[in-house]
Amino acid sequence: MIKPRTAPGTLELLPTEQIAFQRMLDVIRSGYERFGFLPIETPAYELTDVLLTKTGGETERQVYFVQSTGSLDKAAAQEDPGLPELALRFDLTVPLARYVAEHEHRLTFPFRRYQMQRVYRGERPQRGRYREFYQCDIDIIGKDGLSPRHDAECPAVIHTIFTDLDIGAFTIQLNNRKLMRGFFEDLGITEAQQQVTVLREIDKIDKRGPEAVRDTLTGEAYGLAADVVQTLLDLVGLRSTSHDDALAILDRVLAASAGSPVLATGVAELREVLTVLRDLGVPESDYCLNLSIARGLDYYTGTVYETTLDEHPEIGSVCSGGRYDDLAGQYTKSRLPGVGMSIGLTRLFWQLREAGLVGTAESTVQVLVPQLDEAYLPQCLALATDLRQGGINTEVVLDGGKLGKQLKYADRAGIRFVAIVGEQEVAADTVTIKDLRRQDQFTVAREEAVRSLRVELAQPLGLPHDGSDED
């Protein structure tokens, strides 16, 4: 006998949790589709040479390789077999780049796609960090160019989704890499690599605090002057409190600039993003300018985003992304600029569950038809068929047992309604409907059962029952 167990670093859910997870996936998908993004899926594995063109050693060490038994045997027979031919994707961005480059001539640009699939990273397992996890990405890919207006669409759809997820207030935070780059140049930090490493240090402000970051930047490794560091920390301390405040901050930053054209471009892009966000009706309380956001990845070149839950800042960013100049330079000569955001749903779900924000979900099963007496099974089955044809998710108890036990099962499973067909009901051609949430019960004519349950299911639970169907 083998002990049944999942591999380390994977999250497997019981059905009630899976339903809650699936509802989040559905909300995300619905939001992405509402904004006109098209679905794609890519294979879980890519050819290793295609997947690992761009990445350095850090990523490669986290990659999972895939081998059939045949190639294992071949590899064992060789002295230096090299890397296996196939590898599991570690994000959805490299597969997107490969997809767009491969199918470039059959896609319309700007290409707006969403993709919600699992990715794989050989990370050290720890609480809330998984080796297999869902990413739910949107990206808009232009050909040769892409208006900064698109940079407003990503936070707008994310706003819709986080509103619909109903997990409390959140703030989408915006910054722009060009603004930061210009500011650096104004301060005499002109070398790109130094800007990147300084940005990385600044990125740690939330974790290390400004004092520690100041010490690092004025210390031996960077050797920046104290006033330069102060100017920098003043900038990254800026957070807008309203839409107009954001615009005012941008004016001040531009006015204080020594005239860097790249800073001016960054400011202009952020202004356009803010304008389109407002025109799209995104409430100003739900977004802000936060000039400390740098994003760890080096390939962002314009707008960058992070999203935090106002009541759970400890969770950190739950949805991030940004603008990049060139999606697929490793696969095609076409210049494909893009902008995107990503929700790491497995981690978010785990965090929400830890924070007590994932409630016990109602079951996908809406009605249970219990079995009181085998003699009435045909009537129960016919009722179930009518309910199902009426679009109601229905389970019939086929094995029988005591009614109390069947009701208890429905209650524990989160099934809200029980539709009883027993001796009395068959004689009177009725159905008795129990609402386990409201602890309410009523009897309707058999032919009214579907309509009646559809009305009940369409009513939000908070509303009082109108009693017209009462027994």
Added chain:
Amino acid sequence: MIKPRTAPGTLELLPTEQIAFQRMLDVIRSGYERFGFLPIETPAYELTDVLLTKTGGETERQVYFVQSTGSLDKAAAQEDPGLPELALRFDLTVPLARYVAEHEHRLTFPFRRYQMQRVYRGERPQRGRYREFYQCDIDIIGKDGLSPRHDAECPAVIHTIFTDLDIGAFTIQLNNRKLMRGFFEDLGITEAQQQVTVLREIDKIDKRGPEAVRDTLTGEAYGLAADVVQTLLDLVGLRSTSHDDALAILDRVLAASAGSPVLATGVAELREVLTVLRDLGVPESDYCLNLSIARGLDYYTGTVYETTLDEHPEIGSVCSGGRYDDLAGQYTKSRLPGVGMSIGLTRLFWQLREAGLVGTAESTVQVLVPQLDEAYLPQCLALATDLRQGGINTEVVLDGGKLGKQLKYADRAGIRFVAIVGEQEVAADTVTIKDLRRQDQFTVAREEAVRSLRVELAQPLGLPHDGSDED
């Protein structure tokens, strides 16, 4: 520059095809949920010792193993590294067995689950055979026992799904392994292994024809008497033409029996399945008894199913399954009998596409808001937000360009409606709506735009337009 390409044996779709595929997934999920099945997902990979407990060499040769770089290095350093620690699932049945055994005490039995995920097999790539493909499974798992009534639920939900998929007439074919086993015993073929191999030969009737199978069975390898083979072929030639005919065939088989109790049990189980199928309202034209169905797998012990498309018999079975005595004997001492069916969606989709049955799907995008003049972009964005809040999937053109080009894009992408906000519309506070399918156009008051488009979208395309909103 690396040539962007997918790994061999994978199916990757363009967005329009992906939408069609996703609609099929949605229909299947909706059907499974309508019948009260609960969702689960399992990790793509399992621990190798957990995954490969039961399987023989045939399966192992098709398994994909998963290794991080670290474990590759370790494996290379050893003389005989053995199998890697992780392996990709090759079906959803072994993960289900592991899941049920692992979470046994937190599940309610009968446990009714659906699972729609990709599985991996290192098969030789060939047309329509994929190494990565979706399986969409339902299973009902009992503890200690499970009424044969459940054996009717699987074909009933499959009936609903194939009706909703709208890919033409289909027939769900039923048989029972006990009936077959009893029949064999009556004929003096009492050894289980011989029954299995003879069943395998019989399973080839559709491919090889009855004559070739007869020759094999009377030949050296089996040495069965000609009259025994004839009786057997007469049996497996039986197909019912109606519900009553199916019951009559069962009566005849039982009457002709030499008294095998196992045959009688098989007949009784099939009778119960047929009764429940009728009580569930499944039309008798959509199922039949087909005593040639054996299913290749040895672990089925009762009811077995295959599903064929009436107009495309060449496709073979598109949904199969059956009853098994013991799901998870390798993981638990609990006896867990079950019954299930599986749709191999990737292969089915490919076959339907080859047969011309996958049409050009309407886009998930329902309305395109083109950009005629940058000056009216705020109005376009506000309209898009209203439409989206009204549940309508809407894309706004942010980059501009000629209207003709934007309309052409909508048409090619399968977007049905275009909602135009230009100079005239802004002045009159209206929206002009083009229906690209009906080649129709009308103008509505701005505040009526959402309601009007919702009405249009709710109407099936076949109905004539009522003209009340005409310009």
